[in-house]
Amino acid sequence: MKENRMNVTELILIGLTQTPQIQRILVVVLFITYIVIVTGNLLIVVTIIFSQTLKSPMYFFLAFLSLIDACYSSSIIPKMLADLISETKTISFKGCMTQIFTEHFLGASEIAFLVVMAYDRYVAICRPLHYVTIMNYRLCCLLVGVSWTVGFLHSMGQIVVTFWLPFCGPNIMDHFMCDVFPLIQLACTDTFLVGLLVAANSGVISVITFVMLLISYVVILYSLRTHSSAGRKKALSTCGSHITVVVLFFVPCIFMYLRPVATFSMDKAITVFYTLVTPMLNPIIYTVRNAEVKNAIRMLLNRNVISGNK
Numbered sequence: 001m002k003e004n005r006m007n008v009t010e011l012i013l014i015g016l017t018q019t020p021q022i023q024r025i026l027v028v029v030l031f032i033t034y035i036v037i038v039t040g041n042l043l044i045v046v047t048i049i050f051s052q053t054l055k056s057p058m059y060f061f062l063a064f065l066s067l068i069d070a071c072y073s074s075s076i077i078p079k080m081l082a083d084l085i086s087e088t089k090t091i092s093f094k095g096c097m098t099q100i101f102t103e104h105f106l107g108a109s110e111i112a113f114l115v116v117m118a119y120d121r122y123v124a125i126c127r128p129l130h131y132v133t134i135m136n137y138r139l140c141c142l143l144v145g146v147s148w149t150v151g152f153l154h155s156m157g158q159i160v161v162t163f164w165l166p167f168c169g170p171n172i173m174d175h176f177m178c179d180v181f182p183l184i185q186l187a188c189t190d191t192f193l194v195g196l197l198v199a200a201n202s203g204v205i206s207v208i209t210f211v212m213l214l215i216s217y218v219v220i221l222y223s224l225r226t227h228s229s230a231g232r233k234k235a236l237s238t239c240g241s242h243i244t245v246v247v248l249f250f251v252p253c254i255f256m257y258l259r260p261v262a263t264f265s266m267d268k269a270i271t272v273f274y275t276l277v278t279p280m281l282n283p284i285i286y287t288v289r290n291a292e293v294k295n296a297i298r299m300l301l302n303r304n305v306i307s308g309n310k
Helices: 020-050 057-074 077-085 093-126 128-134 137-163 180-184 192-226 229-257 267-288 291-309
Strands: 010-013 090-092
Touching: 010 093, 020 057, 020 077, 020 267, 020 291, 057 077, 057 093, 057 137, 057 267, 090 093, 093 128, 093 137, 093 180, 093 192, 093 229, 137 180, 137 192, 180 192, 180 229, 192 229, 229 267, 267 291
Parallel strands: none
Antiparallel strands: 010 090
């Protein structure tokens, strides 16, 4: 099986389009998108690190979430840009496995961080008197470690399932990046059981987590009836941002992974949405509705301008 698998040493990616004119437009659009994603998310990370007002656990977790978004896009967009510029859109088999590991490691870690942030909001709103005691620095660090561990274990599961499949036939992948389902379709063996394992590891877990998160936010919002109008407004703004990010992230993931091994015409468009659009929208969602973050960014930028003038 190993000898057969090594017959395929590199893969050819079809990409988003084969039309040269559209490819040139995509290079510009993707480059601008990438700059916006990395700049926006790293700005949030730097702001939270240096701000004296954003020291609560919520912003501690938000910094990691923004870092994941910047890294996640960096694992995909640079390769896409290189393929759009190059005539040969190839990736080595090991490079493909590395990209799959990175994508799923960061994606699953983001899911875990979204769960952690929901728990943080639950404690802050439903048990405000015990918030400082429960969400102490030690627990926050533990939750961060657990989130990264969940991402690693999930990603290793994807790699273990697919790495030993025999790839001895076609090496053309109808996608713009390496992912589990497109890769499995190239295997020269029956992949029904493998497809079920991948669907369970990605799709089923995403659905369960998504439902749990929605239920938790319903409980949180229901508990707001006892809060003051000012407290309700602030909590609704924060929870509204979180719920928006959860929906934008989970719905496309569930569509992509909760299904048999197959290719649909919408796959590339949906993949573009959750790999490019969502990481670009997250900084906007978390800053537009959050006065504390906006003020902290404004203070950071003003401080840099003053330092530059000196």
